[in-house]
Amino acid sequence: MFELKVVTRFAAAHQLKMVGAKCENLHGHNWKIEVYVGGKELNKAGVLVDFGEIKKYVAEIMQQIDHKFLNELELFNDNIPPSSENIALYIARALQDKIDGSIGDSVKVTRVAAWESEDACATYIAD
Ligand SMILES: Nc1nc2c(c(=O)[nH]1)N=C([C@H](O)[C@H](O)COP(=O)(O)OP(=O)(O)OP(=O)(O)O)CN2
Numbered sequence: 001m002f003e004l005k006v007v008t009r010f011a012a013a014h015q016l017k018m019v020g021a022k023c024e025n026l027h028g029h030n031w032k033i034e035v036y037v038g039g040k041e042l043n044k045a046g047v048l049v050d051f052g053e054i055k056k057y058v059a060e061i062m063q064q065i066d067h068k069f070l071n072e073l074e075l076f077n078d079n080i081p082p083s084s085e086n087i088a089l090y091i092a093r094a095l096q097d098k099i100d101g102s103i104g105d106s107v108k109v110t111r112v113a114a115w116e117s118e119d120a121c122a123t124y125i126a127d
């Protein structure tokens, strides 16, 4: 098994109702996102998938959330609040959709880590 990692960043605002009172106030973060994809077979170029292809898809996904008020996006709601956990889950699903539609099922998103500060990170690990 091979695993690749691509790192990106986005800035956004959010409010979270279910955690400490401080987080109920409108505030923002500069999230650092680590995306991992894995697979067993290398192509003729000797790579699992071109880093550039994954970077392109991740950049497209970032456009949906960068510099947005996340609570107002259709991606999130009261049942799916824009926590770092749900942000990681959204990115994982959106990236897998793009991979399925282009590369095929030889490459899977294995993990997405969403760092909302230097010392706090939520990771979604695919089944
Ligand atoms: N499991 C999660 N816990 C929290 C999340 C989250 O997404 N998943 N998010 C928040 C809020 O976004 C909040 O803005 C962060 O609060 P906090 O951790 O307190 O951030 P600080 O940088 O201010 O850290 P201090 O240690 O309080 O200085 C909260 N929890």
Ligand SMILES: [Zn+2]
Binding pocket: 014, 023, 027, 028, 029, 116
């Ligand atoms: Zn926050």
